[in-house]
Amino acid sequence: MAExxxxxxxxxGPGGLACAxxxxxxxxxxxxxxxxxxxxxxxxxGGITWGGLIKHVPPGLIERGFPxxxxxxxxxxxxxxxxxxxxxxxxxxxxxxxxxxxAREAGVTxxxxxxxxxxxxxxxxxxxxxxxxRTLGFDHLVGADGSHSLVRxxxxxxxxxxxxxxxxxxxxxxxxxxxxxxxxRFGYGYGWIFPHAEVVSIGAYGDVNNLxxxxxxxxxxxxxxERGFQLDPAAMRAGWVxxxxxxxxxxxxxxxxxxxxxxxxxxxxxxxxxLVSGQAVARMILDPKYPAxxxxxxxxxxxxxxxxxxxxxxxxxxxxxxxxxxxVLLRLKILDFRILEMAE
Ligand SMILES: Cc1cc2nc3c(=O)[nH]c(=O)nc-3n(C[C@H](O)[C@H](O)[C@H](O)COP(=O)(O)OP(=O)(O)OC[C@H]3O[C@@H](n4cnc5c(N)ncnc54)[C@H](O)[C@@H]3O)c2cc1C
Numbered sequence: 001m002a003e004x005x006x007x008x009x010x011x012x013g014p015g016g017l018a019c020a021x022x023x024x025x026x027x028x029x030x031x032x033x034x035x036x037x038x039x040x041x042x043x044x045x046g047g048i049t050w051g052g053l054i055k056h057v058p059p060g061l062i063e064r065g066f067p068x069x070x071x072x073x074x075x076x077x078x079x080x081x082x083x084x085x086x087x088x089x090x091x092x093x094x095x096x097x098x099x100x101x102x103a104r105e106a107g108v109t110x111x112x113x114x115x116x117x118x119x120x121x122x123x124x125x126x127x128x129x130x131x132x133x134r135t136l137g138f139d140h141l142v143g144a145d146g147s148h149s150l151v152r153x154x155x156x157x158x159x160x161x162x163x164x165x166x167x168x169x170x171x172x173x174x175x176x177x178x179x180x181x182x183x184x185r186f187g188y189g190y191g192w193i194f195p196h197a198e199v200v201s202i203g204a205y206g207d208v209n210n211l212x213x214x215x216x217x218x219x220x221x222x223x224x225x226e227r228g229f230q231l232d233p234a235a236m237r238a239g240w241v242x243x244x245x246x247x248x249x250x251x252x253x254x255x256x257x258x259x260x261x262x263x264x265x266x267x268x269x270x271x272x273x274x275l276v277s278g279q280a281v282a283r284m285i286l287d288p289k290y291p292a293x294x295x296x297x298x299x300x301x302x303x304x305x306x307x308x309x310x311x312x313x314x315x316x317x318x319x320x321x322x323x324x325x326x327x328v329l330l331r332l333k334i335l336d337f338r339i340l341e342m343a344e
Contacts, residue, residue: 005031005109007285008124008138010116010151012039015257015274016144017099022282024106031136032108033126035115040096043167043239044271045194045201046089047177051343052272054088061098063089063197066177069337073181074320076327080337087177089196095271116145119154122252140285142254144278147242149259155250159261161306163189163241164213165268166220167203168231174200181323185219187211188312188319190267193227202229205241205268207309210316213238241268243309245302248295254281262298266305269342273298297344305342 009020012034020032046063048054054062065085071078080086103110113129124141126134143151152159173195180191189206204220211219217236224231242258243265256262257274264270280295312319329335 004137007140009142011145015278018275018278019282020108021103024108033114039100040093042092043237049341070178073327078331143259147240147258161244165205169199183320264305265309
């Protein structure tokens with residue numbers, strides 16, 4: 001690879017891969033660096049929505065689809081049913097490998113085991129697997145490097161809104177997809193049971209301003225045990241979800257996905273926002289006049305989810321009541337399940 005590149009993308013998650021692929025398909029000279037040796041695996045429940053992604057990924061990647069969603073509160077059990085799967089599960093490893101193949105086919109130079117160590121204006125210092133360092137110049141930089149983004153820190157952007165997700169993959173099959181809204185356990189977050197083909201994702205998500213990772217972990221362990229799932233604390237994985245969105249464009253430096261803070265603060269859903277923002281940023285780099293209406297729609301949905309989180313944070317004693325009302329509205333079909341999703 002030349003020591004100068006037109007566009008450098010840091011991070012091979014769904015945001016970086018979607019962005020780099022579209023850029024290369026349009027003839028741009030683009031390199032993508034990823035610190036891990038293998039693209040794909042990520043702490044994640046692997047839930048994707050019909051409105052968001054299910055219909056956009058090859059059916060072979062879908063592990064299981066669920067036309068019914070079971071929403072369980074302290075007082076109610078609501079089943080939301082539709083004809084199409086409302087949510088499906090996907091393996092992050094398989095999604096990442098599929099997206100990386102597409103990127104390579106489009107002409108993206110992908111460098112794995114290559115960590116962006118430090119940034120300067122139009123230059124990055126990279127550390128490769130062999131611990132050797134090299135400097136690479138670029139014209140545009142895309143930070144797709146997740147919730148603790150180096151690029152975001154380089155821009156001096158603070159991150160004050162963070163979620164924490166805990167996930168365990170247990171072998172086995174579970175019949176249904178479940179969302180457990182229980183303030184005594186998860187504050188204004190939730191616990192989930194997301195079945196995959198041969199494993200079940202069991203986890204919990206919450207706002208770090210409401211629950212610490214330690215408390216969330218203890219509560220997840222006891223809640224799961226009550227449901228007959230013995231989770232191994234050592235096998236539990238934690239990940240941060242940045243939902244402090246402050247824009248994607250900063251001159252010729254760009255942010256997408258979790259680095260931009262575009263995941264939902266309400267649910268932690270971030271695969272769809274990463275893909276949509278990655279593609280929108282690619283189009284904006286290629287055409288400065290591109291109106292990016294999809295990004296405006298995403299930012300609006302993000303703002304609505306953020307408002308609910310902020311309201312819940314201000315009204316903690318009323319959260320239990322608010323969740324019961326939400327369940328009633330879902331039961332009566334006054335609210336559509338899609339208000340919980342990031343896709344419009
Ligand atoms: C427990 C949990 C469960 C979740 N469940 C769901 C779910 O069911 N559905 C959903 O939609 N979302 C879910 N999410 C959120 C989702 O995982 C993220 O929002 C999504 O992965 C964001 O994609 P991204 O491309 O922005 O970043 P990432 O997927 O985080 O990718 C960033 C990449 O950048 C690389 N990187 C970071 N720093 C550097 C560096 N300095 N140099 C080189 N490479 C670097 C990382 O190794 C990584 O591969 C969950 C999150 C958690 C924590």
